[in-house]
Amino acid sequence: MLSPLQKRFRYHFRGNRQTNVLSKPEWYLAQILMWIGNHTQFLDEKIQPILDKVCSAVNARLEFSRGLMMLVLEKLASDIPCLLYDDNLFCHLVDEVLLFERELHSVHGYPGTFASCMHILSEETCFQRWLTVERKFALQKMDSMLSSEAAWVSQYEDITDVDEMKVPDCAETFMTLLLVITDRYKNLPIASRKLQFLELQKDLVDDFRIRLTQVMKEETRASLGFRYCAILNAVNYISTVLADWADNVFFLQLQQAALEVFAENNTLSKLQLGQLASMESSVFDDMINLLERLKHDMLTRQVDHVFREVKDTAKLYKKERWLSLPSQSEQAVMSLSSSACPLLLILRDRLLQLEQQLCFSLFKIFWQMLVEKLDVYIYQEIILANHFNEGGAAQLQFDMTRNLFPLFSHYCKRPENYFKHVKEACIVLNLNIGSALLLKDVLQSASEQLTATAALNEVGIYKLAQQDVEILLNLRTNWPNTGK
Secondary structure (H helix, E strand, C coil): HHHHHHHHHHHHHHCCCCCCCCCCCHHHHHHHHHCCCCCCHHHHHHHHHHHHHCCCCCCCHHHHHHEEEEHHHHHHHHHHHHHCCCCHHHHHHHHHHHHHHHHHHCCCCCCCCCHHHHHCCCHHHHHHHHHHHHHHHHHHHHHHHCCCCCCCCCCCCCCCCCCCCCCCHHHHHHHHHHHHHHHHHHHCCCCHHHHHHHHHHHHHHHHHHHHHHHHHCCCCHCCCCCCHHHHHHHHHHHHHHHHHHHHCHHHHHHHHHHHHHHHHHHCCHHHHHHHCCCCCCCCCCCHHHHHHHHHHHHHHHHHHHHHHHHHHCHHHHCCCCCCCCHHHHCEEEEEEEEHHHHHHHHCCCCCCCCHHHHHHHHHHHHHHHHHHHHHHHHHHHHHHCEEECCHHHHHHHHHHHHHHHHHHCCCCCCHHHHCHHHHHHHHHHHCCHHHHHHHHHHHHHHCCCHHHHHHHHHCCCCCCCHHHHHHHHHHHHCCCCCCC
């Protein structure tokens, strides 16, 4: 059955025939697939029952496919040396072979244990060329995706549900490129070859990270600008996807293969081997760590920028006359300190701006980092730097609890819990006279730390230390005249 087909194949795809063209490997690959498909029914219905009758273990269809496959391997072995150094022709051949392999296995059930084209592609000379070409074309695609006009725009910016991560086009295209590379090499029969491709992918991630860093450095003057935020979203997206891939079965198998290679070559310490073996670390850990560091640096720069603006607008608020403000009973209704308005306005505007430009997870880190700095700044630079009469303490509490904290209520249920220093300082400054005197006495006379802590907890103080509370009590000016 195979003999006439072998004759026809060699007639059409050898020598000077018009059908034997180096640039058209799809012609002979399609011919083989067609022959396998055309003979399937006949082999299954007519030939297989004959073999089954004599208790033969031979599968007619697979043996027939294997016989035709030998023609393909023979043809590839003779063609590949002729096009090794023509990148376009070689790349086209690899593409067609991979499509052929996919159809052969998925449609015709060709076993992975039989000889296949992947064995030819795994041979040293051919494989190194494939790796080189793959790198070359990947770098070209990276150049074009980063220079594209739409590089920093999200494809899904108008679809809120899809655009949760606000991924710029270049980052999505890059990860798709990596996914395609994985798809191309995942069926290679030799683990060490797969690991070489994995190294290529890691190199590409590193190259892309460096390119993002270069673009970011050009944008550092505008750290709240659209492009800077897009770069930050890109870094976050790539890191998140790599962390997901680390749990993928294919990459876990590669991790196991890498473990065996490292153990043989003694290239890792026992600790690193142990971490790989116990799955504590993954094949992408180095890349993820570098991306996370870049993400943290970029977020810190944004937080510092906004914090500087807040400090500039807080200068008047710091100089407020906290010592001589009218008490609550002297005012018809309490209102926000006018000197606090610029501070709250800049905060509100920056929060809205970055909420729109950063993805949810990044924005959450941003506002929490900012609040941490704000809390300490207001506590140290405004509260500890002033003295407060009853009206001043009430005004500070009103500004904080009714105006500053609610700015963050859109992002969390209890924003005051992120301003622990400020919240507790307001409690101490606004204790009624009797409670304040009692607390002062307890703190001064408490021989044991437990007694002092219990007294502080009773009035709602958990974060501030005893010494801090004593300092705050001394900032109050509304003590009764005891004649001392």
